[in-house]
Amino acid sequence: MTRLVGGVTLAALAAGLVMGFGIAPREATQGNVQRIMYLHVPSVWVAYLAFAVVLVASIAYLIRRAEAADRLAHASAEVGVLFTGLTIATGSIWGKPTWGTWWTWDARLTSVAILFVMYLGYLLLRGMIEDRERGARFAAVLGIVAAFNIPLVHFSVYWWRTLHQPPSLMKPGPGTMPGIIVTALLVNFVAFSLLYVYFVARRARLLRREAEAAG
Amino acid sequence: MRRAFIVVWKDLLVERRSKETLNALFFFALLLLFIFQFSLGPDRERLAGTLPGLLWLAFILNGLLGLGRTFVVERENDCWEGLLLSPGDKSAIYVGKLAGNLLLMLVVEAILLVLFAFFFNLDLGGALPALAVVIGLGTVAFAAVGTLFAAMTAQVRARELLFPVLLLPVQAPVLLATVKATEAVLLGEPLGSVAHWLKLLAAADVVYVAVGVLTFDFVLEG
Amino acid sequence: MPDNWGFVLAAYGLAAGVLLAYWRFLARRERDLRGAAERNRIAPVSGHPGPEPASRTPRA
Numbered sequence: 001m002t003r004l005v006g007g008v009t010l011a012a013l014a015a016g017l018v019m020g021f022g023i024a025p026r027e028a029t030q031g032n033v034q035r036i037m038y039l040h041v042p043s044v045w046v047a048y049l050a051f052a053v054v055l056v057a058s059i060a061y062l063i064r065r066a067e068a069a070d071r072l073a074h075a076s077a078e079v080g081v082l083f084t085g086l087t088i089a090t091g092s093i094w095g096k097p098t099w100g101t102w103w104t105w106d107a108r109l110t111s112v113a114i115l116f117v118m119y120l121g122y123l124l125l126r127g128m129i130e131d132r133e134r135g136a137r138f139a140a141v142l143g144i145v146a147a148f149n150i151p152l153v154h155f156s157v158y159w160w161r162t163l164h165q166p167p168s169l170m171k172p173g174p175g176t177m178p179g180i181i182v183t184a185l186l187v188n189f190v191a192f193s194l195l196y197v198y199f200v201a202r203r204a205r206l207l208r209r210e211a212e213a214a215g
Numbered sequence: 216m217r218r219a220f221i222v223v224w225k226d227l228l229v230e231r232r233s234k235e236t237l238n239a240l241f242f243f244a245l246l247l248l249f250i251f252q253f254s255l256g257p258d259r260e261r262l263a264g265t266l267p268g269l270l271w272l273a274f275i276l277n278g279l280l281g282l283g284r285t286f287v288v289e290r291e292n293d294c295w296e297g298l299l300l301s302p303g304d305k306s307a308i309y310v311g312k313l314a315g316n317l318l319l320m321l322v323v324e325a326i327l328l329v330l331f332a333f334f335f336n337l338d339l340g341g342a343l344p345a346l347a348v349v350i351g352l353g354t355v356a357f358a359a360v361g362t363l364f365a366a367m368t369a370q371v372r373a374r375e376l377l378f379p380v381l382l383l384p385v386q387a388p389v390l391l392a393t394v395k396a397t398e399a400v401l402l403g404e405p406l407g408s409v410a411h412w413l414k415l416l417a418a419a420d421v422v423y424v425a426v427g428v429l430t431f432d433f434v435l436e437g
Numbered sequence: 438m439p440d441n442w443g444f445v446l447a448a449y450g451l452a453a454g455v456l457l458a459y460w461r462f463l464a465r466r467e468r469d470l471r472g473a474a475e476r477n478r479i480a481p482v483s484g485h486p487g488p489e490p491a492s493r494t495p496r497a
Contacts, residue, residue, distance in 0.1 A: 033441040036448040043452075062433050082459055086452055093448040097441040117384040124380060129371055138367045141430045142381065145360065148422050149385050155415055156388035160395065195456070202463045209470050 002201050009198045012191035016042075019184035027181075036094040038184055042192040043087040044112060050080025050196060051119065051147055058143035061136060067211070068204075070136040073143055075203035077122050079196055084116045107161045114153050118146045132211070218301075222311025227318075240281050240323045247273045248330055262335060267397040271390060273327050274350075275357070275383075278320050282361035283378045285316055286369035295369075299435055309362060309431035313424070316358045324350055337401075345400040349409075352416035353393035359423035360385055366434045392416050 020038035027034035057073035060066065091109050092102050103109070122142050129135035251269050255262055262269070289295050298308060328346075332339050339346065364381050368374040396412040406413065 031441065033444050035445055039448055039452050062430070082455065086455060089451055089455075090448045093444050093451070097444050114384055114387045121377075121381045121384055125367075125371075125377060128373055128377060134370065137433050137436065138371075141363070141367065141433055144430060145363070145385060145423075145426055148426060149388065152388040152415065152419050152422070156391040159411060159415075160391045199459065199463070202467075206463060206466055206470070209467070213470055213474065 002198065002205070005194065005198045005201065009191065009194040012187075012194050016184075016188035016191040019187045024181055024184040025178075030098055033094065033097050036090055038188045040087060040090040040094055041185055042189040043083045043090060044108070045189055046192045046196045047080050047083040047087055047112070047115065048150075049193065050076045050083060050200075051115070051150065053200075054080065054119075054122075054143045055147035058140035058147075061140045062144075067136075068208075070140070071204045071207040071211075072200070073140065074126060074207060075200045077119055077126075077139075077143065078203060079199045081116065081119050081123060082199075083192070083196070084112060084119065087112050088116060105161065107158045110161070111153050111157045114157070115150065118149065122146060218307035219311035219314065222308055223314045223318075226312070226315040236281060236284065236319065237322065240277055240319075241326055243280060244273060244277055244323060244327045244330060247276060247327075248334055252334070259335075266331070266335065266337075267394045267401060270327070270331055270397060271353070271394050273331075274320075274324050274354070275386070275390070277323050277327065278354075278357050278361065279379050279382065281319055281323065282316055282358065282365050282382075283368075283375065285312060285362060285365045287374075290369055305432045305435045306428040308435065309366075309427050312366075313358055313362045313427065316362050317355060320354050320358055321351070324354060339401075342400050342403065345406045346397065348406060348413070349393055349396045349400060349416075352413060352420060353389055356389045356416060356419045356423055357386060359420065359427050363423075363427045363431065363434065366431065389416065389419055392419075 016038065020035055024035065024038070026032050053076040054073050057069045057076060061069040061073060088109065091112070095104060095109075096102050122139060125142055126135050126139050129138060251273070252262075255265070255269075286295075289298055298305075301308070328339070328350075331337060361382055364378060368378040368381070371377055392412040392415050396409040396416075399409045400406070
């Protein structure tokens with residue numbers, strides 16, 4: 001079953017690449033470097049998806065104490081951190097030729113950076129607790145706090161950057177972009193989401209097998 | 216609710232007798248001021264620009280120290296099992312601890328404010344009420360999450376490491392809001408101009424305390 | 438406007454590298470686990486006859 005998902009994922013990723021490089025046009029102001037967006041934006045969307053799943057799984061675990069929910073939360077957090085890191089890295093690489101600097105405290109990068117360290121802390125917490133049940137409980141609580149913090153992060157960072165200051169370059173909203181670019185973005189988003197599902201499924205399965213092996 | 220009061224009262228009594236936490240935090244606050252001054256140089260103008268940030272940095276560093284210990288005292292004195300075994304809703308313990316921590320932090324912050332005004336020759340008079348609002352809202356947020364996380368990390372090895380690592384990222388939006396609001400207030404602007412920040416802080420307070428009350432039971436299980 | 442293909446390549450290359458590395462991490466862990474389970478079935482650690490779950494897999 002996982003193999004099937006993996007196969008479909010590969011196909012979708014290939015489609016995404018084709019869209020991003022072959023079919024999507026060269027952007028007028030930034031040139032071809034803008035194509036990094038087809039990596040950067042789907043990455044951040046998937047990261048948010050991952051952390052939403054962490055929230056739901058955390059609540060489910062606390063209510064029902066189902067080990068499967070705990071494993072889902074753990075796996076999703078790990079993959080989420082992966083994609084968050086990727087978002088930051090691709091955003092930085094995109095920023096260098098575009099803005100002339102590797103790092104800037106613009107709204108999206110800052111928000112994502114905060115997200116990154118929050119959930120990295122989540123993984124750290126899990127790593128430092130040997131007792132499985134306690135680790136699951138604490139991680140669930142942290143997962144809930146972190147998720148509820150996300151809107152607070154968003155608003156605070158956005159106001160921090162845009163009040164008394166013109167909004168920065170980023171935020172290519174779908175409404176302002178030509179249709180073909182939006183389509184390419186969506187194809188890549190689907191591909192990345194499939195990749196997320198594939199990774200989480202395998203990671204959760206690995207966790208289950210590790211738990212079984214430890215008896 | 217009554218049990219929450221008992222918890223606060225107990226902590227206050229312990230503190231009044233030993234005064235160890237308050238004294239240590241006060242001393243730490245003084246040291247922080249020295250360090251800020253030394254590391255940023257004697258240039259008054261440059262310091263004045265970063266004052267709101269420095270103030271909250273001091274609050275946070277002090278808070279980390281004080282909050283990190285809030286459950287350690289129970290563990291050190293073998294009262295931890297007593298906490299775990301207490302019947303009924305454990306969230307009363309959370310509220311009690313939160314209230315105690317809030318009080319402690321506010322006292323230390325007041326002292327820090329006085330020290331800041333002294334060392335940097337500030338005239339806080341007119342801004343004081345507005346400042347109090349901002350500091351109050353920000354401290355509740357900090358204490359709410361801090362108390363919850365302190366209860367968690369008290370049961371984990373390497374707690375001194377994990378506590379700030381977990382708390383600081385979560386507090387990032389609160390820090391942004393409080394520093395911006397403090398900045399405006401110190402410049403003499405009315406509270407209305409930072410209403411959005413205050414609303415954010417109030418929302419954060421509600422969310423954090425609610426999550427704390429709802430999840431504390433899960434943190435304090437055997 | 439220079440095209441900066443180098444940066445595009447760097448970004449996509451980095452993404453591919455990271456995702457591939459994670460995939461290999463998953464595969465390797467699964468393989469280790471499966472190998473350990475096989476070894477336990479064939480030669481149980483405790484010496485008793487029959488398979489028995491053991492808990493000595495060294496975790497990375």
